[in-house]
Amino acid sequence: MTISPLLEANGVAKNYGAVAALKNASLSLLPGEVHALMGANGAGKSTLVKILTGAISANAGKILVRGQERDIRSPAKARLAGLVPVYQEPSLIPDLDVLSNLRLTRTPVEPFRNWVRELGVPDLDLRETARDVPLAIQRVLDLARALAVEPDVLLLDEMTAALPANLAERVLDVVKGQSRTGRSVIFISHRFVEIAALCDRATVLRDGETVGVVDIEAGVEERIVELMLGARIEKQRVALKKAAEEAAAPTGSTRIAVRNLKVGTKLQDVSFDLRDGEVAGVVALEGQGQDELFAALAGSIAPDAGTIEVDGQGVRFHHPADAIAAGLAYVPGDRTEALAMQQSVRENIALPFSAAFRNWGPIARRRENATVQSAIERLQIDTRAQREVQRLSGGNQQKVTIARWIAADARTLLCFDPTRGIDVGTKQEIYKLLRQLASQGKSVLFYTSELEEIQLACDRAIVIFGGRVVDILPVEIADEPALTRAAYGLPRDSKAEVGILADIQAPEARP
Amino acid sequence: MMRHLRQQGWIAGLVVLFVLLFISAKLIQPSYGAGDFGSLARAALPFAFAVAAQTVVVIAGGIDLSVAAMMAVTSVTAAALMAGASPEFALLVVPFVLLMGFSLGALNGILIVVTRVPDIVVTLATLFMLQGAALLILPAPGGGSAEWLRSLIVGTVPLPALPDNVTAWFPKALLLLVVLLGIVWIPLKRSRLGLSIYAIGSNELAAFRSGVPVARTKILAYAFGGLFGAMGGLALTMSTGIGAPIPGPYLMASVAAVVLGGVVLGGGKGGLLGPIIAVFVLRLARTVLTLLAIDPNVTAIVEGTILVAVVMFGAFIALRSRPA
Numbered sequence: 007m008t009i010s011p012l013l014e015a016n017g018v019a020k021n022y023g024a025v026a027a028l029k030n031a032s033l034s035l036l037p038g039e040v041h042a043l044m045g046a047n048g049a050g051k052s053t054l055v056k057i058l059t060g061a062i063s064a065n066a067g068k069i070l071v072r073g074q075e076r077d078i079r080s081p082a083k084a085r086l087a088g089l090v091p092v093y094q095e096p097s098l099i100p101d102l103d104v105l106s107n108l109r110l111t112r113t114p115v116e117p118f119r120n121w122v123r124e125l126g127v128p129d130l131d132l133r134e135t136a137r138d139v140p141l142a143i144q145r146v147l148d149l150a151r152a153l154a155v156e157p158d159v160l161l162l163d164e165m166t167a168a169l170p171a172n173l174a175e176r177v178l179d180v181v182k183g184q185s186r187t188g189r190s191v192i193f194i195s196h197r198f199v200e201i202a203a204l205c206d207r208a209t210v211l212r213d214g215e216t217v218g219v220v221d222i223e224a225g226v227e228e229r230i231v232e233l234m235l236g237a238r239i240e241k242q243r244v245a246l247k248k249a250a251e252e253a254a255a256p257t258g259s260t261r262i263a264v265r266n267l268k269v270g271t272k273l274q275d276v277s278f279d280l281r282d283g284e285v286a287g288v289v290a291l292e293g294q295g296q297d298e299l300f301a302a303l304a305g306s307i308a309p310d311a312g313t314i315e316v317d318g319q320g321v322r323f324h325h326p327a328d329a330i331a332a333g334l335a336y337v338p339g340d341r342t343e344a345l346a347m348q349q350s351v352r353e354n355i356a357l358p359f360s361a362a363f364r365n366w367g368p369i370a371r372r373r374e375n376a377t378v379q380s381a382i383e384r385l386q387i388d389t390r391a392q393r394e395v396q397r398l399s400g401g402n403q404q405k406v407t408i409a410r411w412i413a414a415d416a417r418t419l420l421c422f423d424p425t426r427g428i429d430v431g432t433k434q435e436i437y438k439l440l441r442q443l444a445s446q447g448k449s450v451l452f453y454t455s456e457l458e459e460i461q462l463a464c465d466r467a468i469v470i471f472g473g474r475v476v477d478i479l480p481v482e483i484a485d486e487p488a489l490t491r492a493a494y495g496l497p498r499d500s501k502a503e504v505g506i507l508a509d510i511q512a513p514e515a516r517p
Numbered sequence: 518m519m520r521h522l523r524q525q526g527w528i529a530g531l532v533v534l535f536v537l538l539f540i541s542a543k544l545i546q547p548s549y550g551a552g553d554f555g556s557l558a559r560a561a562l563p564f565a566f567a568v569a570a571q572t573v574v575v576i577a578g579g580i581d582l583s584v585a586a587m588m589a590v591t592s593v594t595a596a597a598l599m600a601g602a603s604p605e606f607a608l609l610v611v612p613f614v615l616l617m618g619f620s621l622g623a624l625n626g627i628l629i630v631v632t633r634v635p636d637i638v639v640t641l642a643t644l645f646m647l648q649g650a651a652l653l654i655l656p657a658p659g660g661g662s663a664e665w666l667r668s669l670i671v672g673t674v675p676l677p678a679l680p681d682n683v684t685a686w687f688p689k690a691l692l693l694l695v696v697l698l699g700i701v702w703i704p705l706k707r708s709r710l711g712l713s714i715y716a717i718g719s720n721e722l723a724a725f726r727s728g729v730p731v732a733r734t735k736i737l738a739y740a741f742g743g744l745f746g747a748m749g750g751l752a753l754t755m756s757t758g759i760g761a762p763i764p765g766p767y768l769m770a771s772v773a774a775v776v777l778g779g780v781v782l783g784g785g786k787g788g789l790l791g792p793i794i795a796v797f798v799l800r801l802a803r804t805v806l807t808l809l810a811i812d813p814n815v816t817a818i819v820e821g822t823i824l825v826a827v828v829m830f831g832a833f834i835a836l837r838s839r840p841a
Binding site for chain 2: 061080081082085091093095096097098099100101102106107109110111
């Protein structure tokens with residue numbers, strides 16, 4: 007190839023104490039290229055991006071920009087070198103208004119405004135405090151701010167993960183536009199669809215090392231997954247496995263019965279049953295009341311109307327402890343909401359059962375250790391960095407949040423998008439685990455923003471739109487097109503008579 | 518937008534509180550008037566500087582326990598240097614002492630940044646060190662102050678266009694306070710440094726990733742705290758004419774006024790105006806209680822109650838006005 011790379015990284019390594027986050031990562035980025043950075047969680051993608059943009063410094067390795075070796079030791083220096091990131095977490099200063107945030111990073115305002123409009127947010131008040139801007143919009147502002155300084159290399163770490171579909175689409179368009187003007191983009195995403203639509207090449211990391219660079223072409227997914235997982239290739243579709251179990255699985259008794267639940271303005275009127283031994287999927291577009299539904303079931307907000315029954319008994323949760331006592335455990339998508347980040351894996355897993363009031367007093371170490379150990383083994387949590395949970399990768403952190411409820415033997419798990427930003431391998435493990443739990447007679451309510459997960463892990467899909475249950479689909483027909491239609495509030499079969507709408511209401515009407 | 522309104526609302530509330538307290542003082546003692554306002558301003562002066570010092574540091578997300586000790590050491594240094602010296606010499610003493618405060622504040626910041634020891638521990642340590650140093654310089658209250666310095670805060674501002682009974686309401690101490698704070702604070706607030714101070718207090722990681730030099734900004738925030746502390750020390754010497762090695766309850770008062778003034782202890786929020794008005798509210802509340810001939814110990818209890826009540830009330834209002 008005659009074109010010289012715009013950005014090159016060779017032999018980059020980063021250690022946190024004894025733990026090597028990166029061992030030998032390399033990357034070569036050509037001008038005008040959209041380059042995917044792929045790898046299982048904990049493979050070191052985010053670490054590499056942070057090193058390239060000066061947020062953390064590497065222990066070894068060389069970074070060359072346009073063939074010149076550069077010492078990128080701070081975000082400010084990285085910006086000077088033309089490397090501008092959008093990290094996984096929003097990076098606006100929460101207490102400053104948008105305009106001050108721009109001033110802080112010396113971002114020109116007019117180009118920023120144009121990009122914001124381009125990205126599909128027409129009415130932004132620059133005087134609004136960043137804290138009051140919705141999360142998805144904050145991500146868009148982060149991107150617009152990066153674009154406005156016209157970077158040579160834009161680094162996007164899981165940019166689309168928290169975005170609703172319409173905004174994500176605009177983002178992809180804009181990224182594509184960047185490459186047409188000769189700028190380069192490093193793009194991290196777990197969504198193959200986006201990678202396929204957008205990227206020219208992909209660098210695959212595994213356990214902190216670059217294990218391959220591939221051209222993106224039809225059918226390359228298998229090769230990438232192979233590279234990412236290395237020897238650990240286990241491709242199984244849970245749905246298929248489940249089909250075999252289906253015959254044996256008895257329909258359990260009703261575990262949770264929700265009737266006409268209303269919470270705030272978002273959740274209007276929701277009724278459904280969750281049975282023992284089932285994984286029920288919940289599907290909804292952003293902000294259709296699913297957050298409120300889970301919060302009400304987890305006991306963190308009180309419903310305004312309607313009832314929740316657990317095992318046939320009406321309950322009123324005043325505190326998450328009430329829900330936990332009833333065996334309902336909440337697993338949030340945002341790990342930081344659930345974990346004590348500076349505590350160890352053991353403490354985090356032991357917290358729910360050791361902190362129960364009746365257990366105050368000396369902790370029975372041996373029993374605690376045994377329970378924790380079995381949960382760790384069951385979920386295959388990587389415990390190399392177990393002293394502090396914050397040093398674990400996102401996927402391993404999510405495993406810890408689930409492990410604690412398995413250790414506490416909760417009968418019902420309320421999983422809210424538990425696979426957000428997690429690699430394919432860990433996702434598979436989580437689906438398998440949920441199925442296992444169901445086969446042991448536990449029940450799971452599983453909200454997901456990735457529709458293909460429904461058929462991989464669930465028994466049926468409850469679709470919520472505008473704060474109401476609009477459809478409940480059996481898993482056989484809950485493929486992505488069907489779910490998408492339902493999630494937008496469209497009736498199941500548009501060609502059918504209007505009468506079908508009555509059918510949709512039926513599950514609510516039934517006692 | 519909302520934040521602006523809330524901020525202004527908070528300040529307006531404090532002003533209303535001040536006016537109410539003033540009216541009650543007038544009701545209790547009808548002769549209470551301009552002269553008393555002047556002495557209130559004079560008494561509030563060192564407090565106000567202590568609060569300004571604390572405010573800058575708290576906005577940057579820190580806390581400075583060494584405020585009072587900083588005032589002590591700068592106060593005795595000024596008094597010791599000026600004792601028996603010519604008035605012209607005092608012209609040199611003032612910038613020297615201000616520079617000293619700035620450097621000692623910067624030292625606080627450097628220790629916090631370099632050693633990574635928590636701010637509360639570092640400034641507790643410097644509290645002891647500065648306090649000890651102050652007692653070494655002047656074991657007992659003493660020293661002196663140039664006459665022209667003292668006259669800066671005595672009396673009222675002569676405004677020829679206005680009659681005496683109006684100028685009586687403009688004590689020189691208040692003018693000095695407004696000028697000195699304004700000279701430092703307004704340019705600071707409008708600079709990128711000021712923005713950076715708010716940024717690191719709001720979210721240090723996000724600030725770092727936005728390219729803010731976090732360490733430098735933090736050191737400068739403490740340095741400005743030290744500068745205001747030195748102004749407070751000078752104000753002590755100016756108002757008493759001597760140096761005070763044991764300064765008084767300025768540390769607790771500074772934290773109280775910062776909180777009452779609408780600055781969030783977590784950092785990133787608030788301004789300087791609120792805490793300064795809060796100082797006057799707290800001082801006036803004390804005066805009213807004294808006029809009522811209430812036991813000074815009970816006065817302290819009442820002050821504490823006011824503090825909690827006002828902050829709770831503010832949180833309640835904020836909660837109610839938040840969009841659902």
